[in-house]
Amino acid sequence: MTAGAVMEEILVRSSVDGAKEPALWFHPVGSDPVPLVVGLHTWSYDRFNQVEGMLPRCRERGWALLLPEFRGPNLSSNPRATEAAGSALAITDIYDAIQQVSSRFALQENARFLLGGSGGGHMALLTAATSPTFWRGVSAWVPITDLAAWREENPEYAEHVAACCGGIPGDSEDLAGRYRERSPLSYLDALARVNLSVHHGRHDDVVSYRHSWKLAQALEERGADHFFFEIFDGAHDIHYGTAFDWFGKQLTKEAAESIRLTG
Known part of the structure; x- marks a missing residue:
C-alpha cells in the first residue's frame, strides 16, 4: 500500500473466517497523522459506489x-x-480493514468518522452500535432501521x-431473531452513546422517513445527548x-455561525 492522489485496492484478511475482502484506500502524501473517513456502500452496490462522492472531499481536506x-x-x-446486510461478519470486515490501514499509515487516533446512506446508513448504525466510543462522528443518511418492516414496505x-x-421473519422465531439482529432499532442503548447525526428525506420513496423518525424518538427517550436529527x-x-x-x-x-434569537 502506498500513499498518493488516487485510491488503490487492498485485500483485508477477515479475523473471523480468514476470507480476503477487498477495500479501496486513499491516504494523502505526508507523514503527519490525518483523520480517517470510512465510507459504506449502498444496499445494491459495492465498494466503488462512494468514490465519486467521498474521495474529492477527502483530498481537499487532506484526510484518509x-x-x-x-x-x-x-x-x-x-x-x-x-x-452481507449487517451480519456480524460484515461488521467485523469493517473493523479489520481499519486495523490494517491503521497499522501501516499515520492516522489520528481520535479522528475516525463513519458515513453511509441507504443500505450504507443501515450499516453505519449497526457498525457504530458495536463500538460507540470508537468513532468521533457517525453520519447516517436515509437509513433502514427495521429490516422486517422495510421488507413489507418495499x-x-x-x-x-x-x-x-x-428467509421470511414469519416463518420461524429464529428467522425473526435474525431480522432483529440486523436492525439498528435493536441497539438503542448503544446508539444513544454514539456521536450520531441522522438525516432523512421527507419524500423518500425507497426507505420511509419513518425509519429515522422512530429511531429519533427512541433515542430521545433514552436521553441521547450527542444525537442530531434532520428531516430534510x-x-x-x-x-x-x-x-x-x-x-x-x-x-x-467550532459552532456554525448563527444569530442567537432573543425573546
Missing part, C-alpha cells in the same frame, strides 16, 4: 478514506448474501432482504457536503 466491501451487495444474486427489495436474512426537504439522498462539514466541526468543536 477507506471504502470496505463488507461481503458485497445485499442482493439475492450475491452468493454470500447471508454474510416489495422491490423484499426478495433481497429475505436472501440476506435466510428531499428524497432518497445523501448530502456529502453537509456530512463532511459536520465531521470538520467535530474536529474543531
Whole structure:
C-alpha cells in the first residue's frame, strides 16, 4: 500500500473466517497523522459506489478514506448474501480493514468518522452500535432501521432482504431473531452513546422517513445527548457536503455561525 492522489485496492484478511475482502484506500502524501473517513456502500452496490462522492472531499481536506466491501451487495444474486446486510461478519470486515490501514499509515487516533446512506446508513448504525466510543462522528443518511418492516414496505427489495436474512421473519422465531439482529432499532442503548447525526428525506420513496423518525424518538427517550436529527426537504439522498462539514466541526468543536434569537 502506498500513499498518493488516487485510491488503490487492498485485500483485508477477515479475523473471523480468514476470507480476503477487498477495500479501496486513499491516504494523502505526508507523514503527519490525518483523520480517517470510512465510507459504506449502498444496499445494491459495492465498494466503488462512494468514490465519486467521498474521495474529492477527502483530498481537499487532506484526510484518509477507506471504502470496505463488507461481503458485497445485499442482493439475492450475491452468493454470500447471508454474510452481507449487517451480519456480524460484515461488521467485523469493517473493523479489520481499519486495523490494517491503521497499522501501516499515520492516522489520528481520535479522528475516525463513519458515513453511509441507504443500505450504507443501515450499516453505519449497526457498525457504530458495536463500538460507540470508537468513532468521533457517525453520519447516517436515509437509513433502514427495521429490516422486517422495510421488507413489507418495499416489495422491490423484499426478495433481497429475505436472501440476506435466510428467509421470511414469519416463518420461524429464529428467522425473526435474525431480522432483529440486523436492525439498528435493536441497539438503542448503544446508539444513544454514539456521536450520531441522522438525516432523512421527507419524500423518500425507497426507505420511509419513518425509519429515522422512530429511531429519533427512541433515542430521545433514552436521553441521547450527542444525537442530531434532520428531516430534510428531499428524497432518497445523501448530502456529502453537509456530512463532511459536520465531521470538520467535530474536529474543531467550532459552532456554525448563527444569530442567537432573543425573546
